[in-house]
Amino acid sequence: MRVLAEVHRFDGYPVNWPDQPGEWLSRGPLLGSWVADLEGRLVGHVSLSHVGEGDLAPTLWGERNGATRAMAAVVGRLFVAPQARGHRIGALLIGQAVEEARRRGLHPVLDVVTSDTAAAALYERLGWELMATVEQQWSPHQTVAIRCYAAPS
Numbered sequence: 001m002r003v004l005a006e007v008h009r010f011d012g013y014p015v016n017w018p019d020q021p022g023e024w025l026s027r028g029p030l031l032g033s034w035v036a037d038l039e040g041r042l043v044g045h046v047s048l049s050h051v052g053e054g055d056l057a058p059t060l061w062g063e064r065n066g067a068t069r070a071m072a073a074v075v076g077r078l079f080v081a082p083q084a085r086g087h088r089i090g091a092l093l094i095g096q097a098v099e100e101a102r103r104r105g106l107h108p109v110l111d112v113v114t115s116d117t118a119a120a121a122l123y124e125r126l127g128w129e130l131m132a133t134v135e136q137q138w139s140p141h142q143t144v145a146i147r148c149y150a151a152p153s
Contacts, residue, residue, distance in 0.1 A: 043080060057074065
């Protein structure tokens, strides 16, 4: 939770700080979660999940590929401590989640808020395809623009 809080202060991720950060990291239909350490310190996290109700990227990917949403897996909860950046930790964590999705016969997808330009740049450097930018209603008073990506085939 310490690293997540640091990332939230530095980058504004997650956009809305969860009431229970530990539950936020582990809730949902998880297929797996991984952490990274650097010199014995926890510095990053990523998870892989089955498709959830509000996930947009799996629908877009399925429509483009003649597949069902259930054939996708969602990469999420990716963050790296600010002081640990520049060591390819984000790329390594994404690679682990992608490897697990493919091992299960699923195609990795993800979404990211448009304001998180550093994350979008990382995904694009790794060859992820931007499928669409859409608006999503997170609450009656919060509409957020989301970029939906699919991993390279």
